[in-house]
Amino acid sequence: MPAEPSSALPASPPLTERQEARRRRILHASAQLASRGGFDAVQMREVAESSQVALGTLYRYFPSKVHLLVATMQDQLEHMHGTLRKKPPQGATAAERVAETLMRAFRALQREPHLADAMVRALTFADRSVSPEVDQVSRQTTAIVLDAMGLENPTPEQLSAVRVIEHTWHSALITWLSGRASIAQVKIDIETVCRLIDLTAPEADS
């Protein structure tokens, strides 16, 4: 298994070694600050200082705070996908496996609630200028869910169900992060939405 991640961006100009190192330092600083105090604690000047880079350079690498945090999320997601791949969920049905996978991810986020806050808020606050990056996150999430379902060729109906699951996932996270829903409630909602999977299984076609 080669080191190259499965789906990197078009990679317009290949980065030199030092540039790659800068990029890593920036993402690391971003995640570190986010872990401390969430979205507000990621201040561009501080990120620049922590990663030993001038402010202008930071903006050359990531054209806005939201871009930076979405990239941070891409980074974390790749991690998580790798982790999940090693220990696939054990449930008997696709719905169970997806729910189990999402709850596992949820528990990981609970360990770093501030980081989760920063990433999710950035993701939902992103405007059109960040669409490509947000889309990439969405594709990665879809891949994780489809992995859990064990599907190669999902039907359009199933894809819609997966989109709805992702919608619920993001929005439920937000309600939890802003203290309006308990962990138990998020769990219930995830389990509820996962029932859609059974409903859209090919043999259950209406």
Place this chain on the structure above:
Amino acid sequence: MPAEPSSALPASPPLTERQEARRRRILHASAQLASRGGFDAVQMREVAESSQVALGTLYRYFPSKVHLLVATMQDQLEHMHGTLRKKPPQGATAAERVAETLMRAFRALQREPHLADAMVRALTFADRSVSPEVDQVSRQTTAIVLDAMGLENPTPEQLSAVRVIEHTWHSALITWLSGRASIAQVKIDIETVCRLIDLTAPEADS
């Protein structure tokens, strides 16, 4: 039928007439600016000027831009709930009626996409300090959906389904507003998630 809306906030100190007028002017200015250019176009200094109120006063009425926009959303939601009540959806099943209601709301939002942008972005960007107000919006939305279902005493399962529908509603709106999903896709996702209602109907209990 009295003028008092069904569920106002605790209403700590009752406002004088002039204060009520100020509050209305502010909300009106906010909605107007939002209709022009969305979230970014609602600039606190401009809102203050448009509503003939000092900046400090604006902040006394609404402690942050997000508070202001969430309050604007409450206002619009009350409007919409009233409109919907007059022409209840005609679908045969609860799922159809909910989907119809949400699509009607969606079409209303499409007429003012910038306003929708401002309100939805504020809603999902809100942090804990805005929780009470966001919760109020959520309750209002829940009321609209339950109205469409025609339910008096929903089961916990059904409430979870309604929450999932709201999650999908908000998140699907965001993907549409940020240009990552088409109107058709939003429609499909809404219809998909509404199928959950049938799944949680009391007689279909697992």
Place this chain on the structure above:
DNA sequence: CGCTAATCTAGAACAAGTTTCAGACTTGAT
């Protein structure tokens, strides 16, 4: 090596959300 274009740095400057403050105005109670 020496040149050129691209990149990086430090720092100022700008934009918009938020806070603060002194003084003028309202309100409600006596």
Place this chain on the structure above:
DNA sequence: ATCAAGTCTGAAACTTGTTCTAGATTAGCG
């Protein structure tokens, strides 16, 4: 009518995201 308390105003100040500029450094190339 008058006083005290609370509210509103106008303006400045502060914070943090973002942009800009001039000069130093680096990378790639002949």
